Every structure is written in structure tokens, then in C-alpha cells.
Amino acid sequence: MSSPLLARDLVSYGTSSTIPSDKWILEATNWFAIGMNLIQRYVSEVATGPPGQLGKYTANAAANETGVQWHCQNFIMRDNAYTSFSVLAMSLILGFGGLVICSSLYLETIVGWIRKRSKSKRGLYRRMYWRLNSALQLQRMAFEEAGLGTWERCDEDIPVTSTDGEKMQVASEWDEWHPSIRGGQPVPSPEHHDEEKKSRIETAYSLSETPTIASPTESKLQASIVETEIGPEQIQRQDRTEHP
Structure with missing residues (x-):
């Protein structure tokens, strides 16, 4: 109580x-x-x-x-089932809040459009440099450097390819250490990949058989390359063949 x-x-x-x-x-x-x-x-x-x-x-x-x-x-009394509020205050909050949100979304685009079409080029370099640092523009420049796609609207926020439905080329070289894509090159057949894999295995064996003074780190690196390419079971089988 x-x-x-x-x-x-x-x-x-x-x-x-x-x-x-x-x-x-x-x-x-x-x-x-x-x-x-x-x-x-x-x-x-x-x-x-x-x-x-x-x-x-x-x-x-x-x-x-x-x-x-x-x-x-x-008799008039307050009912707890309902709550009164000011419609004018709510309208002002929603109106000014929506205006601020729309301004933050489109103000940069509108100012950039006006500056681009004005005679004065003041601030144009800074604006374009800021736009080029965006994620989509960096991706577009990476694709162009690799020779992939024909791009347009490069001065806008979202660059697009000039051809609708254009497909990017897949990786033509399977390099685990330095994967990359190059445009304008034919995609090699699976037999080509098998030949490349065989040549890398032979190169790894020739390096392992050459009597050179290597550091422990380099020896472990060569062993990991060979083991990754052909597997530990094939290495043991070949050792038994060479040293009966």
C-alpha cells in the first residue's frame, strides 16, 4: 500500500x-x-x-x-481508449520531413545538372572526380580496362552498357595466384585447360628436381603447388616408382 x-x-x-x-x-x-x-x-x-x-x-x-x-x-470525461493529436503539427512534421528527405536525395543531382549546363565550369572537376570514386564508376572503369563491354552515360551516377542484354566474358585463364579477365579473347576449351595444368605440373617437378639452395618457405611453397595440382596420393605413387 x-x-x-x-x-x-x-x-x-x-x-x-x-x-x-x-x-x-x-x-x-x-x-x-x-x-x-x-x-x-x-x-x-x-x-x-x-x-x-x-x-x-x-x-x-x-x-x-x-x-x-x-x-x-x-457529462464529459476523458476516454483512455482514444488519443487526440494536432493534425496541423503532424502535417507540418510530415511536410518538412519529406522536403528534407527529397532534398538530400536529389539536391546533388539537380545542382550537378545546372552546373553542367551553365557557362561557368567552376567546380566541374571536383564534381566529376567525386562521381568517378563511386562504386559503379570504379566497376565500369575496371571493366573497360579489361576490354569488357561498350559503356555509355559514363558522366552520370549509373553507367550502363550500350547494348541491352550484353553478357560479360567469363575468365579465360584459371590462375589461382593471379586470376584475371581479358576481353576480346576466345574462351579456351577444356582440353586447353588440361594442357595448361599439365605444363604447370611439369614445371613444378623440374623446379623441385633442380639442385638449388632454397629457403624453407620456398620449399614449402613448391610442395604446396605440386600437392594442389595433382594431390598427395599421386605424389606418393610417383615416389615409389622413382625409388623402388
Whole structure:
């Protein structure tokens, strides 16, 4: 049960902190607020009836009393099921918020379009350099450097290929150490990849059989290359063949 004194909130284990000199004003204000709350509840019970089990005895109490009927019809109280708000304030917030969002999205594009068509070229270099550092422009320049695709709208935010549905060439060389793509070259057949793989294996064996002084790191690197290309089982089988 809550205490009528606010000072009870400052008590802990039988001890209390120092009470300010104007504490009695806060206590009196709290008592007045509690009294007004009780009066409002009693007034509302005149129209709605007392809650709980006694409500069934006071139902339709205003049926035969004109004064009580007038009181019930003119009684106004706040309903907790609804909340009122300012339509004007909500409209201003949504309007200015939408304006700020649209400005942040299209302001750079609009200013760039105006500067591009104006006689003064001030700031044009900085704007173009900023645009070239975007992810799509960097990707476009990487494709052009590899000779892939014919690009247009390169001065805009989103560059596109000039031909609809243009397909980029797949990787023509399978190099695990330095993979790359080169445009304008025919895609080699699977037999070509087998020959390239065989030549890399022979090169790795020739390097391993050459009597050179190599560091432990280089020896491990050569062994990993051979093991990656042909597998550890084939290495053991070939060692048995060479050294019966």
C-alpha cells in the first residue's frame, strides 16, 4: 500500500536523507491532487455507476430521475481508449520531413545538372572526380580496362552498357595466384585447360628436381603447388616408382 507522504520514498532501512525546507508544499500539493482525483472519480460514477458487485443495483438509476438523466447526458470525461493529436503539427512534421528527405536525395543531382549546363565550369572537376570514386564508376572503369563491354552515360551516377542484354566474358585463364579477365579473347576449351595444368605440373617437378639452395618457405611453397595440382596420393605413387 502506497503512503500518502512523498517523504516515505526517501526512507530506506529506517533511515532517510535530509528533507528540504519546502517539502511540506510538495506534500500539500500531492494531497490536493489526490482529492481532485477522487472527486472526478465520484462524479463519473454518478453516470456510470459504481464498479464491482454494486454496479448491478444502480443500473438504470437515471431512468426515473430527470436531473440525473440531464447530468448523464452532459457529462464529459476523458476516454483512455482514444488519443487526440494536432493534425496541423503532424502535417507540418510530415511536410518538412519529406522536403528534407527529397532534398538530400536529389539536391546533388539537380545542382550537378545546372552546373553542367551553365557557362561557368567552376567546380566541374571536383564534381566529376567525386562521381568517378563511386562504386559503379570504379566497376565500369575496371571493366573497360579489361576490354569488357561498350559503356555509355559514363558522366552520370549509373553507367550502363550500350547494348541491352550484353553478357560479360567469363575468365579465360584459371590462375589461382593471379586470376584475371581479358576481353576480346576466345574462351579456351577444356582440353586447353588440361594442357595448361599439365605444363604447370611439369614445371613444378623440374623446379623441385633442380639442385638449388632454397629457403624453407620456398620449399614449402613448391610442395604446396605440386600437392594442389595433382594431390598427395599421386605424389606418393610417383615416389615409389622413382625409388623402388
